[in-house]
Amino acid sequence: MSEVNLITTLQNRGLIFHVAHENNLKTLIKNNSVSLYCGFDPTEESLHIGHLLPLITLKRFQISGHHPIVLIGGATSLIGDPSFKHQEREMHGHDNIDCWTEKISKQVSYFLDCHSNNKKALLLNNNQWFSKMNIISFLRDIGKYFSINTMINKSAVKTRISRPDQGISFTEFSYNLLQAYDFFILHKEHNVSLQIGGADQWGNISSGMHLIHRKTKQEVYGLTMPLLTQSNGIKFGKTELGTIWLDSKKTSPYKFYQFWMNIEDSSVYRFLRLFTFINLSEINKREEEKYINNGIINDKIFLARTMTRFVHGEKKLLAAERITEFLFFKNISHIRESDLQQLQQDGIPSVQIKTIIDLQEALVLSSLATSRTQAKTMISANSISINGIKVNKNCLLKNQEKLFGKFTLLSRGKKNHCLLCW
Structure with missing residues (x-):
């Protein structure tokens, strides 16, 4: 990717929602290596899938020879960003914020080059300057540049003010x-000329641009990426079961893999453009041929493999694929104990079993059947399998049904599973 085409390339991939002073920004990055930043508030111990887009965009800039900065909001996370939140965020203590800051810093360094001498990514914490500032200085030196009239008309604030049940503190x-x-401090101390973020950050970014212009008379730039929803209206990064985290201890690689496998067909090629580094011409060709030889299914698998490898690495991708083979194709020949531990973590429902039970009771305990009578009917109908093997009569679950002496997979049909954990 050449510098001259970077902004155009981002636009062609659907990565730009807002951009300030577009032509001037294109000229700047054509002729210069720029410093840019994106902020992440450590309000949890892990980033989630919704943070991938800004991280990947930072990486695109770094690949093109620019200098990305990740700003961890050690101070601002104590306040909480109200942007398009229906109610005030839960306040967190300093100990939690410090712990989460360390974890998120490690996550970020996985996606960006933070070690090479040439344009390495820089990780900073805004607590470095806010911890040294007193309220009087802040109000005198910063607050005077902002009009209350303008601030209350920003979309993120206006939405909350219009709700008498919540308001805004x-x-x-x-x-x-x-x-x-x-933004002002980073511009002053690190020559940052561009801030990026999600579309909900435009009000905050434009305020930073305003402050820098008022104090220095210099022009800086802002760029936001779209907040993604699937065509069914579900916010990207969220599911009915909760957030898809980047930390494998909070969301297993298998569940992460399945998230991409289960997106709607209409989103596949848009997500290939947004989240992968695959050439646009190849993606366009894939889209043109999506109805040939199960193309759209193969491309969805390609997307799931690409994203799981990008976030979790090759070994955990292979584990996710082994689990998929185990669940959907009943192939247990390569399954590992660690794979079953992933399933126990968050892959499928699981129940703890302490004594020897028969299959009918196991089906009831696992909620695959509502009663022993229904369980008997299911078994007779040949719709139940143990570890991928069909069974047609009731039986005790003995040691030979326990994988690694700890796990038994019960399945009703192709899509309903429960893991018995002994």
Whole structure:
């Protein structure tokens, strides 16, 4: 990817929602190596799948020879960004924030080159400057540049003010100024000329641009990426079962893999453009041929493999594929104990079993059947399998049914499973 075409390439991939001073920004990155940043508030111990888009965009800039900075909001996370939140965020203590900051910093360093001498990514924490600032200095030196009239008309604030059941606290209201000051400090000390973020961050980014212009008379830039929803309206990164985390201890690689496998067909090629580094011409060709030889299914598998490898690495991708083979194709020949532990973590429902039971009772305990009578009918109908093997009569579950002496997979049909954990 050449510098001259970077912004155009991002646009062609659907990665730009807002961009300030577009032509000037294109000229800047054509002729210069720029420093840019994106902020992440450590309000949890892990980033989630919704954070991938800004991380990948930072990586695209780094590949093109620019200098990315990741700003961890050690201070701003104590306040909480109100942007398009229906109610005030839960306040977290310093100990939690410090712990989560360390974990998220490690996650970020996995996606960006933080070690090479040439344009390595820099990780900073805004607590470095906010911990040294007092409220009077902040109000005098920063607050005077902002009009209350303008601030209350920003979409993120206006939405909350219009809801009498929630409103917005002064604490949250001040967040916009804090993030603006982040941009100013990074511009002053690290020559940052561009801030990127999700579309919900445009109000905060534009405030930073305003502050820098008022204090320095210099032009800086802002760029946001779309907040993604699937065609069914579900916010990207969320499922009915909760957030898809990047930490494999919170969301197993198998569940991560299945997230991509289960996206709607209409989203496959858009997500290939947004989240992968595959050439656009190849993606366009795949889309043109999507109805040939199960093309759309193969491309969805390709997307799931690419994203799981990108986030979790080759070994955990292979584990996710082994589990998929085990569940959907009843292939237990290569399954490992660690794979079954992934399933126990969050892959499928599981129940703890302490004594020897028969199959009918196991089906009831696992909620695959509502009663022993229904379980008997299912067994007779040849719709139940143990570890991928069909059974047609009731039996005791003995040691030979326990994989690694610990696990038994019960299945009703192709899609309903439960893991018995002994």
